[in-house]
Each structure stands twice: as structure tokens, then as C-alpha cells.
Amino acid sequence: MREVVIAGVGLHPCGRFGDKPYVDMGREAVAAALKDAGIAWSEVQAAYCARMYLPATSGARILKTLGMTGIPIADVEAACASGAVALSQAYMAIASGFYDVVLAFGVEKMPRGFMDPSAIYEDWQIRMGLAVNPMYWAIAAKRHMADYGATALQMAKVSVKNHKNARTNPYAMYRREVSVEEVLSSRMVCDPITLLMVCAPNEGAAAAIVCSAEFARKHSARPVQVAACVPRTSLYPWFRAPAAYVSARPNPPSVTTRAAREAYEMAGIGPQDLDLVELQDTDACSEIIASEELGLCPVGEGGRLVDEGISEIGGRLPINPSGGLLSNGEPIGASHLRQIAETVWQLRGEAGERQVEGARVGLCHVVGAGGNAAVTILKR
Amino acid sequence: MREVVIAGVGLHPCGRFGDKPYVDMGREAVAAALKDAGIAWSEVQAAYCARMYLPATSGARILKTLGMTGIPIADVEAACASGAVALSQAYMAIASGFYDVVLAFGVEKMPRGFMDPSAIYEDWQIRMGLAVNPMYWAIAAKRHMADYGATALQMAKVSVKNHKNARTNPYAMYRREVSVEEVLSSRMVCDPITLLMVCAPNEGAAAAIVCSAEFARKHSARPVQVAACVPRTSLYPWFRAPAAYVSARPNPPSVTTRAAREAYEMAGIGPQDLDLVELQDTDACSEIIASEELGLCPVGEGGRLVDEGISEIGGRLPINPSGGLLSNGEPIGASHLRQIAETVWQLRGEAGERQVEGARVGLCHVVGAGGNAAVTILKR
Amino acid sequence: MTDAAETANVHSKKRVPIKEGFLTTPLSDLREAKLQGSRCASCGEVFLGIQHGCQSCGATGMETVVLSNRGKLYSYTVLRNRPPGNYMGPDPFVPFAVGLIELPEGIRVISPLTHCNLDSLHVNMDVELALDRLYEDEEGSEVIAFSFRPE
Amino acid sequence: MTDAAETANVHSKKRVPIKEGFLTTPLSDLREAKLQGSRCASCGEVFLGIQHGCQSCGATGMETVVLSNRGKLYSYTVLRNRPPGNYMGPDPFVPFAVGLIELPEGIRVISPLTHCNLDSLHVNMDVELALDRLYEDEEGSEVIAFSFRPE
Numbered sequence A, B: 001m002r003e004v005v006i007a008g009v010g011l012h013p014c015g016r017f018g019d020k021p022y023v024d025m026g027r028e029a030v031a032a033a034l035k036d037a038g039i040a041w042s043e044v045q046a047a048y049c050a051r052m053y054l055p056a057t058s059g060a061r062i063l064k065t066l067g068m069t070g071i072p073i074a075d076v077e078a079a080c081a082s083g084a085v086a087l088s089q090a091y092m093a094i095a096s097g098f099y100d101v102v103l104a105f106g107v108e109k110m111p112r113g114f115m116d117p118s119a120i121y122e123d124w125q126i127r128m129g130l131a132v133n134p135m136y137w138a139i140a141a142k143r144h145m146a147d148y149g150a151t152a153l154q155m156a157k158v159s160v161k162n163h164k165n166a167r168t169n170p171y172a173m174y175r176r177e178v179s180v181e182e183v184l185s186s187r188m189v190c191d192p193i194t195l196l197m198v199c200a201p202n203e204g205a206a207a208a209i210v211c212s213a214e215f216a217r218k219h220s221a222r223p224v225q226v227a228a229c230v231p232r233t234s235l236y237p238w239f240r241a242p243a244a245y246v247s248a249r250p251n252p253p254s255v256t257t258r259a260a261r262e263a264y265e266m267a268g269i270g271p272q273d274l275d276l277v278e279l280q281d282t283d284a285c286s287e288i289i290a291s292e293e294l295g296l297c298p299v300g301e302g303g304r305l306v307d308e309g310i311s312e313i314g315g316r317l318p319i320n321p322s323g324g325l326l327s328n329g330e331p332i333g334a335s336h337l338r339q340i341a342e343t344v345w346q347l348r349g350e351a352g353e354r355q356v357e358g359a360r361v362g363l364c365h366v367v368g369a370g371g372n373a374a375v376t377i378l379k380r
Numbered sequence C, D: 001m002t003d004a005a006e007t008a009n010v011h012s013k014k015r016v017p018i019k020e021g022f023l024t025t026p027l028s029d030l031r032e033a034k035l036q037g038s039r040c041a042s043c044g045e046v047f048l049g050i051q052h053g054c055q056s057c058g059a060t061g062m063e064t065v066v067l068s069n070r071g072k073l074y075s076y077t078v079l080r081n082r083p084p085g086n087y088m089g090p091d092p093f094v095p096f097a098v099g100l101i102e103l104p105e106g107i108r109v110i111s112p113l114t115h116c117n118l119d120s121l122h123v124n125m126d127v128e129l130a131l132d133r134l135y136e137d138e139e140g141s142e143v144i145a146f147s148f149r150p151e
């Protein structure tokens, strides 16, 4: 298999953009990635568009505005891991030699108001009031508190850290610092999760130009290697939306843990080698739990990472230097590729005030509906 | 690259199935394909689920009922070519050696009543009454008549042939023979297209177990080789739903023609080598035009294939021995894989009364919204 | 959900479960009906409702099993905002708790918690099943939903 | 679409095109307004409406171009059933023709055919633009749609 690199990345900011068409958002992210890579659109040989709430053939509709070059274009979806599916297909196509240059991009534009719960939940769940994503996070958080002593204060600190990191991220939705008191006293959503501890589904677009190392050498000044890209689904049981029940027997490793282990093995890199992590903080406690599942610390000690400053920029292992989902929201199709763009910039030393000094290896993680998760490891 | 084969196929019938959940339809097709292949679900290493109108993570929701084995599962979509995207991803994964056994399947279950036009069309097109798929086929047909003398009688004969072929296809939606007079006098939809000349979007599921030739040798008695699988998008212009305008300049080769040429080259097989073709007869004239675009006859002579009995079972080159979309309808995500299943059975000599004698090479073709088309060539 | 509906032994309306297969029948006496599930004959894993196959081991031999109406609160939260979509609970909205209930059959079920004081909930507390009419469907049948409440 | 609306020179209501960028402005006199498109400065391809880039060659330099109001009927059909969704035409439904109109600028546009006898249509016939009020939007503006009719 050939070495696979990312030659360029591009983002459309995360947020809410009213009537702005998703076609424009997607095109802007792709055009930025092509420019960053120094690669012409006509050189791209295939494209994968990750999206969850957009209509059929969104990818083709976006890309025709750059010129209809006749390449295969597929929309792909795996809930919160959609972007990782796009990236992993591009990875496979490049590593195997099928193609030299592939576009992996993701776009999301939510319908106005709340997400349609029927996209995920069954009718009876909606009627009984169980179609509430933060409910699952909160129930997991409450048990983590009971089992390991995680605290609402630790969760608040996670939120404070991520909001602080986002201050200088021009693509983040929220760029305002918040205090521990503000987080704890913000409106309760699902105990113990307050409004400032939870991420919002929103809009955005992200793109990565994936190519062979050989091709990149001729075009890109600063390619970043894709050392692993591992999307996986959960073994039974899966406790997260839209689960209705789970096993009370000892559970097998979580899908995040399994994806991470495979990624570490594929990359020949362990958690101790990581310089930064972008992970799925759909809520503040999810950062704590995911840190443990990814092997960044022993099980039950995720709260210490923020208590001891380890996960801050400047700490031993910065987590979510971009501000994470808490500050960027979750433009679902774009979310993993947004993490990828941030990590590429970090590894190139281009992250400005939120730069993790000397970063050489970064991990990106997503997990969500349908038991989908993915771990990607990038290195320079 | 390694040789890629289909070790087994399975179908859920095409039609309308009321409240039957898509999860059950999909599971039944997948279970049939596994049984046909003699391969256990636990041996499958990755899965691609093609679907257009179903909700997020449909693939994972269907496959968890077979047991959550933790493999990567992605939903893929490219309008009418969705199934070909699933198959081509499986092909790439096997050919490159990433995996030995991959499931490519497709499922569709339409919402009750008509398809939601906003999945394809823009608001202004819907308001002006332009969001009508058969309109595009009819406008193409009318011009083909003016340019080359194609006739409504030829179109009626195509419909008669395909309905006749479907008589003994247990998976077809319509299995009743019709007469030329019946076709011509059926309700006019869009001149010159009558109701019996047009296919219906409907429901169904289809699955193929794709694996390396080496793996198949140990499991499957009758593997069929995937000689080419080529999904492509159109160059500008693209005249088919939801196009609003096209160029009046001389047009480049159509996406069907380009996909076919690439498939022929990849397979080392020409149109003269084909023993049967399953192609996208969304309407009767589309069969005539696609025959020309696929190089089955010179441009303008597609009508002769049916006039002279060439495209009948027993003719020199049977087209749509399954009954085509006219008899099976178009369960969009499943449609290409339904063609694949039919062709696998034909190449194995298992197609019963509709068997094409001695068939060794078959071509499957789809084309639709977003400028997507695909050509797959199978051989034994 | 009202106490009146819960305690009514005699009723004239047809009753249907919120999801086919989730409850034992008949539903004429809601104090007698229970949650129903499927047990894998191969690995023993227990699931809620009717299952065609085992999500854990993939086996297809499944036995119907009646679930205990007493369990322990494995974890919980309180929903402070009206759930989206076609939520059938009280209007105007009243915050309510949702728990993950561990049953002796080896399954944990997500369920609303009713008839309880939101402030007195705690992990591992004993809870019991409560079946109540949630709404009336288009055919005029009473749709019966499940919840748990402190014992 | 009514002749009254078409011939109204004086109007008090705001008028907006069915799609932003499809028509020249102002829309005060519908006999003067025309279809509007974009021409690629690089390859010369012409598109309907505002384009950010050329779908044919990918260049980004696009010039606005006013499209001729006379063209030829390249092909057509007649819609015999009510279109799905939010179709704004007459209710009850009246069958109408749709054509692919070839304009001298090198573009063919899909357009309803109005003010015509459905039986007298033929390929290559001369047609001309007709702009009419299709409906009134939520803000009370007249929404102007395009069609072509026999010259």
C-alpha cells in the first residue's frame, strides 16, 4: 500500500447561515482546500461528500459549480462519523493506487429549528419523549459520576477550556470565553448537563485533498500523512441515541476503544505519542469519557486531564485545541473533516494563537448515532 | 489488483409492501445473499448500504438485526447509481486487498404516495410544475423521434418485451403480459410516453457478497467475476432531472457512453462480446437511447433492436431479460444491485424460463439524477 | 398519564402497546401486564420486544421472555425542555426524569420515570413498572406506554 | 397566468423573479424584462441565472448576459398529470406543455409553453418569451415566472 497524505484542507465556518445555500458553503470549503493544496480541480479524480441532513446527490450539486469534470462523486453517511467514511474511502482509493488525488469533503445545513427526530428515532421513542440526544449523554455522565467520581465541576472546566481555545479560531461558532460559574449556572438541559456543556447541531463545510505522497511531493509544500483512518460500528450493546435498551452483562470494549486500538496498531503509534487530540465532546462529560476510551488516561481518570491542566493548550496532551464541538457545534457531515483541518494546521504549525508547540502527531475522533465511531491519526 | 467476484446474491421482491419495515426487507435480501454465497455473516468485513429516501444509518440499523459484528458500515448515495457506488467501493476494497469479503447492498422504501420532489428539484422548479421526472424522458424521446425516426410503436414494443420477460421473474412488480395496443392506449403521461411505457419508483432490496477470487474458491460453488464497475458523473451538459438548461453546442459523450467505454476498456470486453444487458429503462424510449449510448448499436438505430427481435430473450443480444425497470420498478438504492442479481443468475444458468442460453458476459447500466451513471460488467 | 387510567380495571376501549411486542397481553388489566422481550437461545442475551435475530451473537433462535416489573435505577437524568417532534406528554411541558432501568433478566431499559419526586432519585434505587395510557390513536384505541416509578 | 397580469403596465405590488437572477430588472414592465444568464469568459458557455463558476470548463470569470426573447422549440412534451409538491398552476389541473427552448446565445432552457394550442406544437417552431405573475408570496410580492409561447 502507498503512503497517503493530505495535501490541503479548507473550511467554511461553523454556525448558522440563514438562507446561504449549502452549495455555496460546500464550494467555498472545497475551493479553499484546492488552493491550500496547490492542486487544480481538474486534477481531482474522485470525490466523496459526507452529509446527513442534506438532499440526494448533494456532492454532485456542489461540485458542478466548480466545473463538471465527469469524475465519480458519491454521497456517504455514517451519522457523526460521516466525514471519516469520506476520508477512509479516499484513503483506500489512494493507498491502493486506484487514484492519485481524491477529494473528501463534508457539508451540513440543518433544517431550521431542531433536527427532525425521525431521522434517528422510532415513532414510539418520539411519542414517549425519549428522542432527546443529550438525554443519553446525561445518563452516561450520571453513571460515570457514580462509578468513578467524575464531577460537574470537571465538566464545567472542560467547557471553559474548549471555549477558551476557540477564542482565536476564526471558524468556531462560539468564540467567547466562559467561566466555571457561568457554565454551572447556565440553563439545565439534562442533569448534570447544562446548556454551556452541550454542543449544538449546526452548519458548516470542510474539505481535504487526499493524495499519494508521490503526487504531493510535486504539488504541496506541506503534506501531512494519514497514518490511520478507522471507521467502525459498535458491538452490542450500544448506549447512545437511539438505543432503547442495552445489556446488563459486562460490556465488550466500546466502539471508540476498538477504533482507537486498530488505529494505533495501523499507525504504529500509541496514545503516549500523541501531541494533540480533537475528540467528540458532544457534551463536556463525553470529553472525559472519550479520553478514557481512547486510552489517553486510565478508565475513571478522564476528569484529571482537565483538573491538572494536561488537556489544555500548553499541557502535556492538549484536547480540542480548536474548541471542540462545544465551540464549533456539530455540522454533522463536516464535523470529522473539520477536526482534520484543525489538526493539519496544528501539525504544520499554522494554528496561530491556539498552536500546540512542536505538534507532530494528532488524533481525531468522532462517535454518534447508529453506533458509528472513527479514529484518524495524522502525522508529519 | 486482485480478481474480484460475487459469491452470492439475494433479492427482496420489488413492489409496494405497505407497513413492512425497510429493516426487514434489507435483512431478508442480505440473508439470502449470504446463504447463496455459503458465507457466514461473521465473515463479512465491511458493508456499504445504498439508499436514497431512507433515513440516516439505514445500513447499520438493518445489519444490527443480523448481529452487531463491529465492522465499518457506510450508507452511500448517488441517485439511481447508488447501488453501483456500493458495489464499486466493495470492488475497490477487495481488489486492493484491504478486505476479503464485503457486503454491497441496497434498500429502498418510498414514502407513501409520490416521491418528495424537493429531494431532487429546487423550489422554483416545483412551483413552475417542472419537477416531473417523465417530462425529461419525454422531451428526450420527442427529439429522438425527430432526429432519428424512433417511433411510439417501437417504444410500445420495448414495453411489451420487458413485461413479457418479467412474467416468470418472481421478484418483478408487474408480471402480466401486455399488448402493443394496450401500451399505446394506456393513459398518456407525457407525450409520447404512456403509463405502460414508464417505470414506477417503488420498494425493494438487493444484496451481493463481494469477495476475492481466492476466498470464493473456498466457499462459493459458482462465483461470477466483476470485470468492471464504473460509476461516473456527467460532463456539462446533463439533460435529465433536475436540469434547468443545457448547452446548445455539440455535446460531449454522454455519461452513459463514457462509463461504458471505461468499463469495456477495464474489462477488455466490447459490446460485441455481451450475452445480455440490464439497462435503465425508466421509460421505453430510454431503453432505445441507452442501447445506442452503450454502443450496442449505432446511434439512431436503437429502435431496430426491438423491431428485429435482437433484444428479446432468444435474440442476438437480450436486453432486460429480468423485465427491466418497466416491470420491476425502480427501488432506487436497490436498483443496480437488482440488475446484478439477475445477471449473476443468468451467468450461472439459474434464470429459469427467462434464461439467456449460454450467457457468459453481462452488462448492467443505471443512470439518473445528479448526472450519475454506472456500468458494471460481469462474466463467468 | 393519569392515575384514573392506570387503575381502571373496566374499560371499553381497545388497548394497544406503544410498540408492537413490547408488552404482554391482554392489556385489560394494566396491573397484570408486563414488559416483554426476546432471549437468544444461543448466548442468552435478552432484548426488549420482538427480535428476529440476536444483535449480540447473530443467532436466529429467539424465545419470548416476560420481563420482571421490578428493577434498579442504573442511571437517570431529568429532561428540562420539551422533547422534539410528536411528544405526547403534558402540554404545557412538565420536566420529567428518564432512567436506565436494570432488570434481573440482564437487560437495562430506557424508560421515563413517573410518579416520583425529581429530587429524590438516586442511582441504584428500586423501581417498578407502571403502565399507563399515553394517548388515543386514530382508530380510537388507547395506546399504552411504559414507565417506572420508585417502589 | 392571466393576460390581465401580463399586460398590466401599472402595478402597485412589488415583483420578484421566480428565482433570483433569472430575470432582468426592473420588472415593472413585463414586456421589457428578459431572461438573464451568465457567460463564461473563458469558454463562452452560457448558463441560466447567476453562476459562480463555469460548469463546463471550471473557470470563474462569468459575465452577465441578457438572453434573447425569441428561440426555437428544440423538443417538448405535454404534462397530463398534476406535477407533485407545491405546483402553483391552475387548480383544477389543466394539462400544459413544457419545451426545451433553444436560444441564439447557445443555451437550451426548459420552460413551460403557454398561450398555445397543445396540438399545434412541433419541433423547431418559433417561440417567444412570456413573463407572468405565477403567485403572490408571503410578503405580498408578485412572483414572476417565465414561459414561452408560439410567435
Ligand SMILES: [Zn+2]
Residues within 6 Å of the ligand: C040, C041, C042, C043, C044, C045, C054, C055, C056, C057, C058, C059
Ligand atoms: Zn445471541
Ligand SMILES: [Zn+2]
Residues within 6 Å of the ligand: D040, D041, D042, D043, D044, D045, D054, D055, D056, D057, D058, D059
Ligand atoms: Zn467555461
